[in-house]
Amino acid sequence: MDSFVYQGGEMVAESVPLARIARDVGTPVYVYSLAALRANYQAFATSMRGLDAELHYAVKANSNLAVIRAFAAQGAGADIVSIGEMRRALAAGVAASNIVFSGVGKKEVELRQALEAGVRQINVESSAELDTLDAVAKSLGRVVDIAIRVNPDVDAKTHAKITTGRKGNKFGIDIDLARDAYAHAASKKNLRPIGVAMHIGSQILSLEPYRDSIRKLRGLVGELRTDGHDIQRLDLGGGYGIVYRDQSNERPFAVGDYMEMVREETAGLGCALSFEPGRSLVGNAGVLLGEVILVKPGTARTFVIIDAAMNDLIRPTLYEAWHDIVPSHEPAAGATLAATDIVGPICESGDYLAQNRPMPPLAAGDVVVVKSAGAYGAVMSSTYNTRPLVPEVLVDGDRYEVIRPRQSLDDLLAADRVPEWL
Structure with missing residues (x-):
């Protein structure tokens, strides 16, 4: 669903004008739609019916406690990659027994804390981790259920920095060594x-990489059972893509089509299934608002400098990612579009949210809406250039609440310590 649409000439989040949030809370600010979060979850839950399956929300996509709580209230577990994420999931109401601990580099202390908390499953990614985990479990007098993350060597045909299933990637154990x-x-x-x-x-847009991977894992499960292992669970991860660019051929598969493929490829296998969506649950449920500071005409293109920057949303700089960007006030029909760079005030040439983008006229004080910013936005932000972390807002119908306050400069400076000898 699209909870961010123009109504009466103003873009709203559900029933709340975004310009009102920008005015009341200030910019930059992330805004999430609770209705969109719930609808995205329910699409998965409905498609999973009839399967022996569980959904664990990938906390790394957006780790705000309110967002995790929204999914936990619907019945979701959590997929975590750090003890910090475990603490967030527990604080948000996820039972430890519904948490899967993934990650390529878990420290001994993290494994110990996870076992002491009682997490459901550890996804092990190396033989060295097996040794460490066994020693920790022994010291606690525990026998621990584990899954081993297998690298099926399948090309997901996504950005090189977010592909994780090839032999050249750091994740998992090569299927040939499994x-x-x-x-x-x-x-x-x-x-x-x-x-x-x-x-x-x-951000995988095709079913075929999943189909190829599941077929490889199905064959492996048969071999492992022949070897005498009691394989009961199949964790299929996540990675399902979303639409970032409306006016393009970027069309991800429907979750119902994915689940039907899973039914076909796992029929008769006798394994409980686990899915770990993140981006597909939160990505299009959030936007980033920024205010135009000034417009700087150039000979080749126009620069629109806004108060949202690469430290607030690093995806365009890090991944060359596209986010649709529109004014909060609906442009007039037939408005002239000009090649525009939407940039921030950071002292880096890489500080941009869009380049050479056809945009309607913008002026100082206008609010722009960076769409599809609910995943890997606030969670990857930083305080570069001593810019405080921005607030996050959750909208529910005609009401909203700040779910992370804006960090103050005093808070930011108070985190540092100057030695007495200086």
């Missing part, structure tokens, strides 16, 4: 390898 890894795990008295996991990348 049987040895499971034998190694089975030799440990405090580990019980009962699952196979994968995650092949992010």
Whole structure:
């Protein structure tokens, strides 16, 4: 669903004008729609009916407590990659028994804290991690259920920086080495390898990489069972793409089509399934608002300098990512478009949110809306150039609330310590 539309000439989040939020809370500011979060979750939940399956929200996409709570209230678990994310999930109301701990570099102290908390499953990504986890489990007198993340060597045909399922990626254990890894795990008295996991990348728009990967894992499950392993779970990860650019051929598959493919490819396998969506649940449920500081005409194009910058939304700089950007006030029909760079005030040439973008006329004080910013936006922000972290707002119908206050400069400076000898 699209909860951000023009009504009466103004873009609204559900029933709240975005310009009102910008005026009341200030800019830059992230705004999320609760209705969109719920609708995205329900699309998955409905499509999963009839499957022996669970959904664990990938917290890394957006780790605000209110966002996690919104999904937990619908029945979602959590997929985490750090103890910090575990603490967030627990604080938001996710039961430890509904948390899956993934990640390529878990420290011993993190594994210990996860086991002490009682997380459902550890997804192990190396033989060295197997050894560390076994030692921790032994010290706690536990036998731990684990899955091993297998790298199926499938090209997800996504951006190089967010593909994770090829042999050249740091994630998981190569599928050619998987049987040895499971034998190694089975030799440990405090580990019980009962699952196979994968995650092949992010912003994936085609079903075929998933189909190829599931077929490879299905074959592996058969081999592992022949080897004597009691494989009960299949963790299929996430990575489902969303629309970032409305006027393009970027059309992700429907979640219902994905689940139908999963039904076909896992029929008769006898494994409980786990899905770990992140971006597809929150991406299009959020926007970033910025205010135009000034317009700077150039000979080749116009620069519109806004108060939102690369430290607030790094995706365009880091991934060359596209986000649709529109004024909060609906442009007049037939408005003249000009090649425009939407840039921030950061002292970096890479500080841009859009380049050479056809835009209607903008002026100082106008509010612009950076769409599809609910995933990997606020969660990847920084305080570069001593710019405080921006607030986050959650809209529910005709009401809204600040779910993360704007960081003050005093708060930011208070985090530093100057030695007495200076």
